[in-house]
Amino acid sequence: MTLRSIIHRRASAGGAPAPRRPAVRTTLAVSAVLLTVVALLAMGANRALAHKEKHTPDQLKAFDDIFMEQVKVGDLLFHGDGATEKKLGVELSKTAMACAMCHPFASDTHPQEFPKFQEQINKFATLRDMINWCIEKPNEGVKIPEDSEAMKALEAYIYWSNRGSRLDAGRH
Amino acid sequence: MDHLSNERREIVQTLQAPDTRPDPSLRVTRRTFLHKSLLTAGVTASAATYGWFPLINTIDLAWGQTGFKFAWVSDTHLYPKNVNTRFVDKATRAFKEVQAMSPPADFLIFGGDLAQLGDPVELDLGADILKEVKIKKVFIPGEHDWYLDMGKKWEALFGKQPWTFDHKGVRFVGLDTVSRGPDYWTAKKMTDKERMGHMATLDGSVAGAWAGVGRDQLQWLQQNLSSWPKDRPVVIFTHNPLYEYYPPWNFWVRDWREVHEILKPYGNVTNIHGHTHQVLYNEIGKIRSIGMLATSWPWPYAPEGVPALTKCHLRVDPGDHFDGVGWAQLTMSAANKIENEYMMWRKKDHIFAEAQVDSGCGDNGNQILSPRTADREWPYYGAYK
Numbered sequence: 317m318t319l320r321s322i323i324h325r326r327a328s329a330g331g332a333p334a335p336r337r338p339a340v341r342t343t344l345a346v347s348a349v350l351l352t353v354v355a356l357l358a359m360g361a362n363r364a365l366a367h368k369e370k371h372t373p374d375q376l377k378a379f380d381d382i383f384m385e386q387v388k389v390g391d392l393l394f395h396g397d398g399a400t401e402k403k404l405g406v407e408l409s410k411t412a413m414a415c416a417m418c419h420p421f422a423s424d425t426h427p428q429e430f431p432k433f434q435e436q437i438n439k440f441a442t443l444r445d446m447i448n449w450c451i452e453k454p455n456e457g458v459k460i461p462e463d464s465e466a467m468k469a470l471e472a473y474i475y476w477s478n479r480g481s482r483l484d485a486g487r488h
Numbered sequence: 489m490d491h492l493s494n495e496r497r498e499i500v501q502t503l504q505a506p507d508t509r510p511d512p513s514l515r516v517t518r519r520t521f522l523h524k525s526l527l528t529a530g531v532t533a534s535a536a537t538y539g540w541f542p543l544i545n546t547i548d549l550a551w552g553q554t555g556f557k558f559a560w561v562s563d564t565h566l567y568p569k570n571v572n573t574r575f576v577d578k579a580t581r582a583f584k585e586v587q588a589m590s591p592p593a594d595f596l597i598f599g600g601d602l603a604q605l606g607d608p609v610e611l612d613l614g615a616d617i618l619k620e621v622k623i624k625k626v627f628i629p630g631e632h633d634w635y636l637d638m639g640k641k642w643e644a645l646f647g648k649q650p651w652t653f654d655h656k657g658v659r660f661v662g663l664d665t666v667s668r669g670p671d672y673w674t675a676k677k678m679t680d681k682e683r684m685g686h687m688a689t690l691d692g693s694v695a696g697a698w699a700g701v702g703r704d705q706l707q708w709l710q711q712n713l714s715s716w717p718k719d720r721p722v723v724i725f726t727h728n729p730l731y732e733y734y735p736p737w738n739f740w741v742r743d744w745r746e747v748h749e750i751l752k753p754y755g756n757v758t759n760i761h762g763h764t765h766q767v768l769y770n771e772i773g774k775i776r777s778i779g780m781l782a783t784s785w786p787w788p789y790a791p792e793g794v795p796a797l798t799k800c801h802l803r804v805d806p807g808d809h810f811d812g813v814g815w816a817q818l819t820m821s822a823a824n825k826i827e828n829e830y831m832m833w834r835k836k837d838h839i840f841a842e843a844q845v846d847s848g849c850g851d852n853g854n855q856i857l858s859p860r861t862a863d864r865e866w867p868y869y870g871a872y873k
Contacts, residue, residue: 392862412567421791421860422857426851454806
C-alpha cells in the first residue's frame with residue numbers, strides 16, 4: 317500500500333462530515349497526513365530500536381537462554397519440584413499429583429489448540445485458564461495469577477515441548 | 489525419533505511373517521455388555537453410591553480348558569494416607585470388587601506399582617488393603633515398588649520372582665521386568681530417595697532404559713517352558729509390555745527380541761501387562777499382549793507407536809478420578825474362551841472410542857512432543873541448584 321493510498325484511507329475512515337466544504341476537507345486531509353507521518357515515524361523508530369544492528373550469535377544465544385531458563389523452571393514445576401514451587405511461592409498440588417503424572421512430555425496439553433471452547437470450564441478458554449483448572453481441580457492446588465512468573469514458566473515448558481505440534485486453534 | 493520407527497519395522501520383519509499369527513483358534517472379538525455380577529452382593533451399594541453402571545468391554549479368546557476366572561489389579565500407586573487417600577480409595581474398591589466376584593476368581597494377580605515411591609509405609613498400606621482379597625494372590629513388582637530399597641521390602645512382603653504355576657491346563661508365569669535397570673545412581677552419589685524419584689518420573693531422562701527381563705530370567709523362562717507342550721496355553725504376567733511400544737516411557741522391555749526368540753516355538757502365548765495404564769492390544773508374531781488399566785490414574789497414549797490392533801479407550805475426564813481407571817477380570821469359560829473384561833469405572837455406555845474426536849489417541853497425529861530438559865543437567869537442575 318502506498319503512502320498516498322494510506323492517506324486516502326485514513327481520510328475516508330475519518331468520515332469527513334461535510335465533503336462539500338473544501339476548507340474542512342483540506343483541514344481533515346492535512347490532519348490525516350500529519351497523523352500518518354507521525355505514526356510511520358513512530359513505527360520506524362521502534363523498528364530502529366529493535367533491529368539497530370544485525371543479530372550477533374551472542375545476542376541470539378542470550379535470547380534463547382532467557383527462553384530455555386523459563387522452560388526449565390516450567391519443566392520443574394510441571395514435574396512437581398518442591399524447591400522450585402517454594403522459590404516461586406506457589407502450591408500447584410495438595411495431592412502429591414504433578415502435572416506430568418497425567419501429561420508426560422506435556423502430552424495431551426494441546427497448547428496448539430487454544431484458545432477454544434473448553435468443556436470442563438464451560439467457556440471459551442486460554443491455555444492459562446486450563447492450567448489453572450488443572451491446578452485447582454485434579455491437583456487440588458492453589459490457582460496462580462495469569463501473568464505470574466510460574467504461569468509463564470509453565471506455559472513456556474508446555475509450548476516448548478509441543479513446538480513440533482501442528483498449530484490448530486479451536487480444535488476440540 | 490526415527491530410530492523407533494526403524495526398530496518397529498525390525499519387529500515386523502523379524503516376527504511378523506505373512507503366515508504368522510497367534511493360534512488361529514484364538515479368535516478375537518470385542519463386545520460390550522452389562523456385567524451382572526457387579527450388580528449383586530456387596531458391590532451393589534458402592535455402585536449405587538457412585539451412580540455408575542460398570543460397562544465392560546471384553547476380548548474373547550477361544551481357549552481349550554475348563555472354566556475358571558482370575559482377576560488382575562495393578563498400578564495402585566499408593567501414597568501414605570496422610571498425603572492423599574484418593575488412590576487408597578480406588579485400590580480398596582478394586583480389591584473389594586475382586587473379592588465380590590461371582591463366581592469367585594481362582595486367583596488375583598497383582599501386576600506391580602502397589603506403592604508410589606517405594607516407601608515401606610506405602611507397601612505396608614498396600615499389603616493391608618490386599619487383606620480384603622481372600623483368594624489366592626500372586627505378585628509381580630513395578631518400578632515404584634523397587635527402587636527405594638532395591639526390592640527388600642517388596643520381597644519381604646510378596647516374595648521373589650520369577651515364578652510359575654500350572655492351573656487347569658494353563659501355565660502361568662510371573663516375570664520381574666523392573667529390577668534390572670542400569671546403575672545411574674552410584675556414580676552420581678544419589679540418595680535412595682533421589683534414585684526412587686527419577687524412577688518414579690515416567691518421562692524422566694535420567695533412569696534410562698530400565699525395563700528388561702534380563703539374561704538370568706530369559707534362561708529361566710527357556711528352561712521353564714522347555715517341558716511345556718508347544719500348543720498349550722501360556723500366560724505371562726509382566727509389569728511392562730513385552731514388545732516395543734514407546735521406549736522413552738519404558739513402555740517396552742529392552743530385550744524384547746530375546747523374549748520373542750524364546751517364545752517363538754509356542755503357539756498359544758498371552759502376555760498380560762500393566763505400567764501403561766490404558767487399554768492396549770497387540771500381536772507380535774504368535775504372541776498377543778493385553779495392556780491393563782491402572783486403578784490410580786490413566787496415562788495418555790504415547791504420541792507414537794500405539795499398536796495398530798489397539799482400539800483406544802475414550803478420552804478421559806481429568807475432573808473425574810474414577811474415569812479411565814479400573815481393573816480386569818478374565819474368565820476362562822467351559823466353552824473354551826477367555827474373556828478379558830476391563831472393569832473401567834466410568835459412567836459411559838462403552839469404553840472404546842468409535843470416533844477420532846472421542847479417542848484417547850485421536851490427537852496423536854497432531855502432537856509432536858519433546859523429551860524433558862530440566863533433568864538432563866547435573867547437579868539436578870533446580871532442587872540442588
